[in-house]
Amino acid sequence: MKNGFILFFAFLFFGCNNPKEKKNSIITKKEKTIIVKKDSVKTINEIVLRESFIDSTNIGEKGKYKVELNSYNNMDSTYVEIKFSEKQENHWLEKQKIVLPKDGVVSCDPKTTDFNNDKLNDFTFQSSVAARGANEIRTLLIFEKTTGKLKLIRNSDNYPNLQYNEVLNCIDSWMVYGGTSTVFLKIDHYTLREFAGVELYDNYREVYLVGKKGEHKTLKKEKIKDLEIYTRFKNFSPLIENETAN
Known part of the structure; x- marks a missing residue:
């Protein structure tokens, strides 16, 4: 009977302290899966359309060309996308797409007017402002009849x-x-x-x-x-x- 009790307690001692079972227990804890709901993850770089402008009657040779301007912003920046198209067989064929930076303060206020006296309207948009509003900064794009495209004047914002x-x-x-x-x-x-x-x-x-x-x-x-x-x-x-x- 005495030997039976000794064997019983020995079995409990070695059985509860089995290193292999300890290791398996630890691994099980590490493999615990955490499920994150997709709805809780927010989009941090969402692009938002701020302004939109289209002119197909005044730019370049009137009625033959179309300029579109869209202003966007995201978490990091504000920019404009300009698309310039030519009408061919009653369809608009895109000839250019230009992406340019602008500030996030002022509106684009797009305008078509002649800057080089060729009787063809060019294109500007307001890209910034300075001196508490006294200096209106505009980006200038000149319409070129020979190419049928807009030419960006690179330092116009100076x-x-x-x-x-x-x-x-x-x-x-x-x-x-x-x-x-x-x-x-x-x-x-x-x-x-x-x-x-x-x-x-x-x-x-x-x-x-x-x-x-x-x-x-x-x-x-x-x-x-x-x-x-x-x-x-x-x-x-x-x-x-x-x-x-x-």
């Missing part, structure tokens, strides 16, 4: 408040900061090139020329009492104010 200048047959920009500058520009391939300007700053008015390599040459600089710095010009020699812009 020059705020762009407009066509009928007096000099060029483009001018009006920059507002601690003073103001009227800058006169020519389209040079895919960029705007400055060739002259009028700066009003710290009671001085300076009229200058700019060479093809960017070198400045002052034509005249004079101190003017009570200088009205918020003046835009449509010519630099002779000086002619742009009264409609002031």
Whole structure:
């Protein structure tokens, strides 16, 4: 009887301390499956359409071309997608798709107007704003009749408040900061090139020329009492104010 009790307790001791069973027990805990419901996972990079614009009557050769602009944003950025199409046999054939960045503050405010005096409307949209709204930054795309496409002017967003200048047959920009500058520009391939300007700053008015390599040459600089710095010009020699812009 005594030997029977000893064998019974020995069986309990070794049976409960079997290393193999311990190991299996630990593995079972590690293999515990956690199920995550799909509904609890949120999309963190959702693309949202902000604005949409279509024109098929004013851009380029009227009625022959169509420009579409869609503005999108996601968690990281805001951008525009521009599609440019040509009508062929009563169908629109897409010729270009251009994606460009913009800020997430202002609306695109797309416009079609002639910037190079070829009587064909070009395309701009507002990509940013500066100087508390005084500097409207627009991206300019010129319509080219020879290719039937839009040509992106790569540095147009460096020059705020762009407009066509009928007096000099060029483009001018009006920059507002601690003073103001009227800058006169020519389209040079895919960029705007400055060739002259009028700066009003710290009671001085300076009229200058700019060479093809960017070198400045002052034509005249004079101190003017009570200088009205918020003046835009449509010519630099002779000086002619742009009264409609002031």
